[in-house]
Amino acid sequence: MVTITIKDVAALAGVSVATTSRVLSGNPATSADARSRVHAAAAELDYHPNAQARALRSTRTHAIGLLVPDVRNPFFADLAHTVEQAALVHGFATLLGNANERKDQQDRYLDNLIARRVDGIIVAPLGDGSGSIRSVVGREIPAVFIDRTIEGIDLPSVTTDSDTGIREAVDHLAALGHTRIGYIAGPQSTSTGRERYASFVRAAGDRGLSLDPALIVFGDFQAESGSTAVRTLLALNEPPTALLVADSPMAIGAIGAIQRLGLRIGTDVALVSFDDIDWLALLDPPVSVIAHSVADMGRIAVDMLRTVIDGGAPESVRLPSRLIVRASSATPIDPGRSR
Amino acid sequence: MVTITIKDVAALAGVSVATTSRVLSGNPATSADARSRVHAAAAELDYHPNAQARALRSTRTHAIGLLVPDVRNPFFADLAHTVEQAALVHGFATLLGNANERKDQQDRYLDNLIARRVDGIIVAPLGDGSGSIRSVVGREIPAVFIDRTIEGIDLPSVTTDSDTGIREAVDHLAALGHTRIGYIAGPQSTSTGRERYASFVRAAGDRGLSLDPALIVFGDFQAESGSTAVRTLLALNEPPTALLVADSPMAIGAIGAIQRLGLRIGTDVALVSFDDIDWLALLDPPVSVIAHSVADMGRIAVDMLRTVIDGGAPESVRLPSRLIVRASSATPIDPGRSR
DNA sequence: CATCAGCTTGGAAACGTTTCCACTTAACGC
DNA sequence: GCGTTAAGTGGAAACGTTTCCAAGCTGATG
Known part of the structure; x- marks a missing residue:
């Protein structure tokens, strides 16, 4: 590895290291002559300042x-x-x-x-x-x-205040006649996992929907756990008629699992996912989402x-x-x- | 910002800076006594070595x-x-x-x-x-x-050797009776864009398929250009019956545009995309892809x-x-x- | 003509490490 | 008991910058 330091630049420009540093870091206390010679030397040597040394001295890393x-x-x-x-x-x-x-x-x-x-x-x-x-x-x-x-x-x-979006989603599903909504939750070790879970329980309770604990499955925000959750939920004696999924990777998993069971989202089981991701709108049928910016x-x-x-x-x-x-x-x- | 240096650790441990450094970087020339005292001091002070200084001296940043x-x-x-x-x-x-x-x-x-x-x-x-x-x-x-x-x-x-995959795709489409395949190419400023384009032209030529230049549209590997390309291609007097797309974001765009035109992939227009991405398999119908690991x-x-x-x-x-x-x-x- | 301000400059210290070198101490073999 | 060796240690230099400080120069001011 070729290594070029500010000393090389200073030597080639015929000025001191201090002046070179000033020119290179835009300090105004420099002459036009020094500026042009330093810049020329730096360009010729393809000088790249060492960020470590710079940060060490100036305590700023940018x-x-x-x-x-x-x-x-x-x-x-x-x-x-x-x-x-x-x-x-x-x-x-x-x-x-x-x-x-x-x-x-x-x-x-x-x-x-x-x-x-x-x-x-x-x-x-x-x-x-x-x-x-x-x-x-x-x-x-x-x-x-x-x-x-x-x-x-x-x-x-x-x-994100997930409460409003989740409440809208639950109201919407309830209005369509769903009483048993399955919720594929995120991990309770994350704040979003906990908040969304709490919002769902609150919204479902307010609407008088089933709070059967079997309707709630905890995933880990990753695709695989979405599939597992769907298999668990749809194998219940009284399976949910709608699903709410706490993030989009779990939704991928869930949708894949639903398809492999030979079912169709929208008609066989309603589905709403979190996160407004391009491809969720492209699926057939397109997937309802709770969006945030x-x-x-x-x-x-x-x-x-x-x-x-x-x-x-x-x-x-x-x-x-x-x-x-x-x-x-x-x-x-x-x-x-x-x- | 609180700043704790190796000197603080050395002082607390009652050894020199040199010894502290040796202990902390795993140099074996240290006594068990020094090791335990330095480690205790480092833990107590929540010492985090300054990576800049370390890299500056050792010319390795890890x-x-x-x-x-x-x-x-x-x-x-x-x-x-x-x-x-x-x-x-x-x-x-x-x-x-x-x-x-x-x-x-x-x-x-x-x-x-x-x-x-x-x-x-x-x-x-x-x-x-x-x-x-x-x-x-x-x-x-x-x-x-x-x-x-x-x-x-x-x-x-x-x-990736895209040649084999593209040849398989073209052969496959030709076997289904397609003679006019539209190609949504990547930017020719990238090697993958150029290679895939060349492979497509070669494969299509070998199979005796149409090489009508209007069938090839150049995108920029991003979604928006996929939509535009589809609108251009399907507006031709003699539109293609199949599409090959050079990457998955352009495929998102393309599929969205096809749906907005009221058409259906698979039946109205065949589609094969590059890149084996989860969600391409979840679409209805699932999308054929050229996969690489x-x-x-x-x-x-x-x-x-x-x-x-x-x-x-x-x-x-x-x-x-x-x-x-x-x-x-x-x-x-x-x-x-x-x- | 001496003084002063303002601009530009260079030397050297400092940043927090690692590592070279020299030193002390203890253990060993004869 | 003496030299030899090994193990552990500390002082200080070095890494490549920035920045403090002092100093030189110019031209203007009184």
Whole structure:
């Protein structure tokens, strides 16, 4: 590996290292002559400043860490994309970590981000407040929660208010005549898993729908658990006539399982999923979803993080969710039907 | 931000900085006594070594950069996931960059990775051999190409041999009676875009199918261009009866557009897409795809990069692709039909 | 003509590590 | 009991920057 330092540039330009540094970092206390010679030398040598040395001295890395639980989940892929683009606008590079829905990997990446001294961290956390997240708070590293939070850890957050969307979905299904709605829940170790579960139970109770515990199956936000849940739910003596799924990967799994059972969503069993993902609208029939704005969420998180980095204390934000009705849940229940 | 250095740890443990460093980095020349006291002190202070300082001195960052053209493309999301997991096994953290299918952003991230002195770079490149990719080669930074390559830049690569899969797809469609196959191509600024295009033309020619230039539309590997392409193709006087799409995001766009035209894939127009993505199998009818192994690709790329980092010169690898027939292309053409 | 302000410059310290080198101590073999 | 060796340790240099400080130069001011 060829290694070119600021000394080489200084020597070629015929000025001191100090002046070279000033020119390169845009310090105005430089002469036009020095500027042009340094720039020419840097270009000729293809000089790339060593970010480590720079950060070591200036305690700024111009990098933020983004930790998501699962990059393959289209919602988080979108989120990563919007966060990254928003950060880029403000001159921050994004280090993306994927916790793979596992606490040990989340801790590993958090330690890594701390060690790299990123200027701030945006995290969609999982687990309780133990482990490396404690170090982040303890060292007062600027950080914000996105999508999810952790109880007892006091960080600004941007989240979705799932209550409205879930209530709309339950009302909608109830209006079509469904009384037994199956709920494929997310893991109760995540705030979104818990909130959505609570919202569902509350909404179903308010509408006087069945609260049979067998109608609720807990998944892990990943596709495979969606399939398993469907097989469990549809094997009940009194199976649900509608399903509400707490995220889109589990919905993929669920829909696949329904098809393999020879059933059809929309007509045989109604289905509403969380997350407004492109392909859910393309399925036949298109799938009703509870949508929330990924773009806003990413942008707001970056803005909030910048505020924290600059010493501020932004208010947490809660974004609305709303139901988008499509054919997967548009057919009224046929009371004569039995399976 | 609270900042704790190795000096604090050394002081608390009652040993020198040198000994502390040795203990913390696993150097065996340490006494059991020193080890236990240093570890206790480090734990008590919640000490996290400064990765910048460490890398500055040791010229190793234990980080690799992964640059993909589009994280929202499920193929690259999967790839990011497998690369990251494979890297983690060998103790490397992955810095994921998203070029957003734009050369300027690719260059920006490459510069960033160079500046951060990552130990190596895995890149699915776009554009020609100009810009920052030159710096990578010039500085002899360990790097490998994944999925795509750049002509004239001599780096080891792991790619897909699309020829076999495309030939199978064309043969399959021809056997069903299709003579006019529309091809939604990727951008010719990418190696995969060019190769798949060439393979298609060759396969179609060999089978004696129409090579009408109007049947080929060039997209940009993103969803929107798939819709536009479909509208163009199906508006022809003699529209194609089958479509081959060069990647899955364009397939999303294409399928959406077909549905909005009131047509149905499989029966009204056959469709085969590249990339074996979960949800393509869930659509109704399920979509035939040309599959290639993401998992192998990620693992092999990491292994190759490790070889380069250790001074080796690995052989490039070409993975096979193969057709998976599903209902979207299983119906023989109806010769009596006209539109 | 001396003084002063303002601009530009270079030397050197500092950032937090790792690692070279030299040193002390203890154990060993003769 | 003496030299030899090995194990453990600490001081200090080094990594590549930024930034503090002091100083040189110019032109203007009194």
